[in-house]
Amino acid sequence: MTPSIFKIGQWRVDPARRTIERSGETKRLQPRLMGVLVALARAWPGYKSRDELIEDVWGVEHISAQALNNAVSKLRQALEDDSRESQIILTERTNGYCLLVEPVWQPSREKLFSGHRRTILIAAGIALAAGIAVLISVSIPRNPLESLVDNPENWEVEYHATE
Structure with missing residues (x-):
């Protein structure tokens, strides 16, 4: 080292x-x-x-x-x-x-990221990754048409007469 x-x-x-x-x-x-x-x-x-x-x-x-x-x-x-x-x-x-x-x-990188500090940084990284995963799964629908098919009460129908 x-x-x-x-x-x-x-x-x-x-x-x-x-x-x-x-x-x-x-x-x-x-x-x-x-x-x-x-x-x-x-x-x-x-x-x-x-x-x-x-x-x-x-x-x-x-x-x-x-x-x-x-x-x-x-x-x-x-x-x-x-x-x-x-x-x-x-x-x-x-x-x-x-x-x-x-x-x-000067403290080395090994000393800076050792012991409790390393544990805290790992826990923070895991929490951040979990938060990002939740945001991605909640905010982006897999297919926008699926929500329409699953909820017909939300359908709106427009009728336009043509002459």
Whole structure:
């Protein structure tokens, strides 16, 4: 399942599209860079060790530490995380990496339509469909002549003499 959209500081992160966006500027990230960013966001406020990140993002245990270092470096460049005032990703030799800015998650469609909300929406949909079915069956006669044949007392006869 793709993670929800979230914000880190001024950046809006869309994992499904692999984009980060700020003030109308959109950047597309490589899949591994987005994987690192999402893994760090999910671990917030804690750290993700190098081994955990490699396992989560690359899916293997035997990848060089340099590959992770390069990914974090490129991620920092994309986030313009190059000064102490706006630092987003912290490296701590003994613990690994962590985000210094709290990610703010937007609710996903699955969360919006889960539990009681989903039950209410399903019930409303069923009620709407039943209402439409009743309206259609009541307001549209199958054959307009059937009502005349069934009710002869409603017949009106006009006679026009011709010369």
